[in-house]
Amino acid sequence: MPARAPQRLPELGLDPQHEYRLGIMGGTFDPVHYGHLVTAEQAREALDLDLVLFMPAGSPAFKDDEVVTSAEDRYAMTVLATAANADFIASRFEIDRDGTTYTADTLRALRAYYPDNVKLFFITGADAILDIVTWHDAESIAGLATLIAATRPGYDINQACERVEASGISFDVRYIEIPALAISSTNIRQRVSEGKSVRYLTSESVIGYIRKNGLYR
Numbered sequence: 376m377p378a379r380a381p382q383r384l385p386e387l388g389l390d391p392q393h394e395y396r397l398g399i400m401g402g403t404f405d406p407v408h409y410g411h412l413v414t415a416e417q418a419r420e421a422l423d424l425d426l427v428l429f430m431p432a433g434s435p436a437f438k439d440d441e442v443v444t445s446a447e448d449r450y451a452m453t454v455l456a457t458a459a460n461a462d463f464i465a466s467r468f469e470i471d472r473d474g475t476t477y478t479a480d481t482l483r484a485l486r487a488y489y490p491d492n493v494k495l496f497f498i499t500g501a502d503a504i505l506d507i508v509t510w511h512d513a514e515s516i517a518g519l520a521t522l523i524a525a526t527r528p529g530y531d532i533n534q535a536c537e538r539v540e541a542s543g544i545s546f547d548v549r550y551i552e553i554p555a556l557a558i559s560s561t562n563i564r565q566r567v568s569e570g571k572s573v574r575y576l577t578s579e580s581v582i583g584y585i586r587k588n589g590l591y592r
């Protein structure tokens with residue numbers, strides 16, 4: 376087997392006088408959809424991020440019982456969906472790592488890679504924030520990145536906020552209100568399996584990839 380290509384991360388932090396702000400949009404992305412893209416774009420704008428890394432999870436934590444599409448397919452769709460936006464970069468950082476994907480490990484590795492003038496911002500929807508106190512090594516996550524928590528239809532951002540505050544872990548969370556898109560990967564997979572249209576839920580390029588590769592049938 377050929378050796379894996381080294382993980383490539385964008386160069387940042389070159390000017391030590393400047394503060395760089397790097398967003399990380401993590402997800403299973405099975406498949407990536409417009410809910411993810413609008414969340415990342417509005418987080419980029421609201422927090423003045425220089426770049427957003429779209430990072431499909433290699434082996435998503437807490438999904439051992441679920442069938443998840445191969446990491447290469449999820450990554451390929453993420454590349455297609457983000458290709459036209461110069462501020463978005465699809466990243467292999469998590470899919471090239473073995474074992475269960477934990478956000479704390481990812482943030483630690485990014486922190487070790489980048490100099491201190493690069494600040495890390497982990498972007499999530501309200502559903503993820505609701506659970507974050509249960510994530511692996513949540514204390515470390517709190518120390519490594521600012522969280523950007525976006526509203527999501529069907530999830531109570533205030534409840535998420537209360538749960539985070541009650542945890543006693545000193546997360547730095549910025550809440551942002553974004554246009555409500557009640558789109559989920561689960562619904563897209565379901566619609567494809569039923570032969571229904573998924574147009575305008577995700578990009579044409581992703582829809583083409585799903586069709587061409589027979590995903591979600």
Ligand SMILES: Nc1ncnc2c1ncn2[C@@H]1O[C@H](COP(=O)(O)OP(=O)(O)OP(=O)(O)O)[C@@H](O)[C@H]1O
Pocket residue numbers: 401402403404405409410411414498499500501502503504525526527528556557558559560561562
């Ligand atoms: N429609 C949406 N609006 C806001 N945030 C979203 C939306 N969909 C997903 N997110 C956020 O994007 C991140 C990655 O989500 P994920 O890849 O699990 O998508 P999903 O649609 O929730 O998938 P699934 O239905 O398979 O659980 C999470 O932080 C999630 O909260």
Ligand SMILES: O=C(O)c1ccc[n+]([C@@H]2O[C@H](COP(=O)([O-])O)[C@@H](O)[C@H]2O)c1
Pocket residue numbers: 400401402403404430432435436437476477478479503509510511
């Ligand atoms: O580190 C953890 O324990 C952990 C548990 C659940 C989810 N996450 C991360 O949260 C992001 C959204 O996950 P998901 O399952 O909603 O697609 C993604 O980057 C996951 O790796 C991380």
